[in-house]
Structures are given as C-alpha cells and as structure tokens.
Amino acid sequence: MKYFGLIWSNAWRKKIRTSLTILSVFVAFLLFALLSAVGYAFGVGANFADAERLIVINKITLINPLPIAYQNRIAATPGVRSVTHNTWFGGYYQDERNQFAQFPVDPEEYFSVYSELVLPDEQFEAWRKNRTGAIVGQALADQYGWEVGDRIPIQATIWTKADGGRSWEFDIEGIFSSKTAGAGATTFMLFQYDYFDEARAFGNGTIGWYVLRVDPDADPVQVADAIDQQFANSANETETSTEEAFAASFAKQYGDIGLIVRLILAAVFFTLLLVAGNTMSQSVRERISELAVLKTLGFTDMSVLWTVLAEALLILAIGAILGLGVGWLAVEGLNSQFGTQVPLYLTPMAFVTAFVIMVVAGILSGIMPALQAMRLTITDALARG
C-alpha cells in the first residue's frame, strides 16, 4: 500500500490520455455487463434448469400440442417420480406491451416437479380450491402492484374462450417466491388447467409439453428414451430432453446468442488490450530516466516491475469498476421496467468473470512495459535521460 501514492501519481501523469484509456475500459466493461445480462435473458430457462427434470414435447415442434392422456403413461415409465404439464397461454395485462408468461397447470403436480417455488400453505390451498384462482411470482406482483385478493383480467392472444371472449379473469390467491436467485425466477403466472381446458374454444384435452422429475438414481437419458419409445409411431410422437438442453435449443431459435455475445466481447477486449497496452508503453517510454532514478534510490528490478504492472492494473480496475457499476445500475433499471418480459440479470459468475478479465487484461497490457522497466540498466537509462 505504501507504493500506492507513487503508482496513483504515475497513472495520472497525462490526465487526458489516462482518462481516455479509462473511458475505453469503462465502455468495454459496460458492454460486458449489458451483454452478459442479455445473454442471461436468452438463456434464462437454462439458468433455472434442474438436472433431474426432463421435458417432453411433440416431436414435430414445440407448438404442436400433446394429448393430456399421455400423462398417466409417462408417469408409469420406470424412473419417473412425478409429472406435470405446461401450456403457453400468451396473454397480456391491460395493454399489449404488458406481456409476461402465463401457464395453466395442475397445482399439486406442478409444485411436486418445481420444488424450488415457495408458496405459503394457506395460499396454495386457496388457489387449489378456486377454479379461477391464480398465483403470481413476486417480481410480477411487484411490477403491477398486485396483491392477494385482486381480480385481474388477462387478454388472450391465442386461447379464445368457448363463448368467443378473449378476456380471462383470475383471482390472485397467492404470490410465490423462488429458492433460485436471478431475474426471471418469479416473473410468471400460474392458473388452473381444469378451468382453462373447460373454458377454451379449441384444443381441449391437450397440453403444450410435459415436465417430469426423474428418480435420483435413475438415468435421465434412459428414461427419456423409454418415454419416446412408448409413443413412437403414434399420432403424436414425442421428443424428450433434459430441461437444460430444451432451454438451450429454445434459446437458439433466436441464434446462438451466447456465441454472438462472446465474439463481440472478444473483439472489444482485444481492442482494449491494444489501447491499454499502448498507454502503458508510452507512459514507460516517457519516464525511462525516472525509472532509472528509482533504481538508483534502491528500488529493485522486481519492485519497479510491480509498480508498472500495478499501474496498468489500477487503470483497468478504475475503468472496470465504473463500467460494471454503471452496467449493473442500467441492468437493474431495465429489469425493473421490462423484467417480466426480458429478465435481465448480472449473475455473480458475471462479476467473477469480469474480475478475471480485468486482472488478465491488466497483466497483459502492462507486462511488456513492466519487463522493459525491469530490464533497464541504470547507467544507460541515466545517460539517455
């Protein structure tokens, strides 16, 4: 720490140059934060994926439904512990911009499969007993200011009612939270499948996809194969995959967002390395004689190396902390506005990755000038100065 004043003063030797370098680092890490959050949003399903959960969809496409009659046969498959089903409702609240996910489900079955969701027992019972009851995630309730007891209309974009109406009304009986951290964990709504199936105009007796939990000692791959074999050559063949693989393939409908994000960031950080490395090289070239003086005073080769390297790390750290800080604020701000539609989140792993990038970029940009400073011969450098 006693060298900090020296390192700090040297870093600000050319204020405009250092400010511009920090600005470039800031932009790089701001971009990192925003793209990481976007990457999270596209992989949100995979983020919550459970290794013991399998997804069964219609082999043709996810959009094609499956018969509800499959449920008992799937449940009877060896290795299956519990089964539930999901259907995409695709409605909005009051305005088309207020879109979020809604799923008609069976309450008991759903909670047996999604054990990470937390709902007070009395709210669960109230929901179970009310056919038009619904439960909403905490984030969703916060966004729209909903409370237990509210009656809310959801406008259907797919599922018209048998009477031709598009407005579905639900009583909020509970607000759930999740043991899983991260945006998107509580941005959806669940309501009773029985009510949905009876009231809809078409598609009765079908569901969107099944979700099942396998026994801990069962092999998920074997279970998946067994399920698909049961329905082979039927009118509705199935395709079963792990929840993570399902979520990943779903996200890839938009392209390989993860790869795109990584490529952009690689380009950004490569440029950053050139900028920061150039700054450090110039800075060291300008003070060859000063470095020689430090050595004359008794600074060892290694301590000179470390002061130059620390200077590079300091510049990177200032830019990175500012970039991540502003990025985090931006993500939080965007999430509070649009989180139910596009759940943006900066994971702890994103921060760890940013820290590692910061340290590696700092070392890479500073190592050559630092080695040059370390290898300086005092007499030559003083003669040149």
Next chain:
Amino acid sequence: MSKPLAKLQGVSRVYQKGKERVEVLHDIDVEIPEGDFIAIMGPSGSGKTTLLNLLGGLDKPDAGTVVVGDAELSSMSNSQLSHWRATHVGFIFQFYNLLPVLTAQKNVELPLLLTRFSSKERAERAAIALDIVGLADRAKHYPRELSGGQEQRVAIARAIVSDPTLLLCDEPTGDLDRETADEILKLLQILNKEHGKTIVMVTHDAQAAEYANRTLLVDKGKLGFKAAA
C-alpha cells in the same frame, strides 16, 4: 587521516561501443577517507561519471575491487546492490531528476518507501530533510513550481533523507547559475562539515571544486594526480 570509507583497487572498466573496445578506467587505485569532500575533475569522457557509478554500486568493474564501508560492491548481485544503495548512498544529479508527478515532500519521501517507516514517520523525516536544505515552505510544491536551485535542494534533501554515509554528486551545479551554484555548494559543505557526510562530487567547474577538501583528476581512464584543494 580518517579511516577509508571507500577503497578502489586495480579497478578497470571497459565498454564495448559496436566493435570498438573502450577502456574508460584503467587500473585505478584510490581511497576515500570517511568524512572527506572530494571533487573529481577531468575532461569529458575521461571516466569521472564511471568512477562515481562504481562507487555508488550502479556499475561493476571489469577488474579490481570496490569496497565501500564493509561492502564489497564488485561481488554483490543487483538485488543486493539495490538494498545497499537504499541505506548507504545518496545520489545528486545534474538535472535533479525529481519525479514531476510528485510534490517536493513526496519526492523526498521516495527512498523511505524502501524502509519500514510508517507514513507519518516518512513525512516527518522528509520534513526535516527539507528543513535542512531550507525548503520547508515548498514541501507541497511540484518540481515545475520550483526554480532550478530549489529543485536541486529538493534532490539533496532526497539524497540525505535516509541518512546515508556517502553522497555522490554528478555535476550538481552544472545546470545552475553561479550564485545558485554557490548556494548549493555551501549546502554540500555544511552537510560535509556539520553532518559528517562523505561527499564525492564530479564537476567540470574549477570554482565548484574549490569547495571540496581535495580534487582528483581523471584523464584517459587514469588518475593523473591529486591536488590539495
């Protein structure tokens, strides 16, 4: 005569300039008594600065030995020399060589960063050193805000702050007007006489050499003769 603080025996130093081999110092023998103030004079390229660098452990001889105090510099590693310089030698350069990004106070504190002194102790010692050179009121000034003479005083404060026994000065008045040069030389005399510092000063200036106790003349890599100051 005091016991010798520094002793050079059979010292030679050769530089390779392209294909040419230049012997800057040849078989030099010299003793510098503790508490002495010696001026080294000679034409450009005669080996004055090389001699100073050898005494300060900034350079190593190709032959012979350099002993300062109890340390045999010619056999020490670079790292050992760094630690030795930090506690035993103070350097004063012609162009002051202060760090422009640090205040006078922080420049003077630089050698103390290599010690175990706390931040407060470092500041106190730097303040004392600046007081000795008469610049206590310029502690917060940056080098660009000081005159040449003031900068050199700060450099002297930096050289004495860790209380070294030996001060090595390379043309300390070479960049100063006569009046300021005399002030600096008087200050060096005070450090020699009142603070007991052993001073070796390289200079081209005969008037500057008169402030020393004696003068060594170096020419073509050899010590020509010694003259009483």
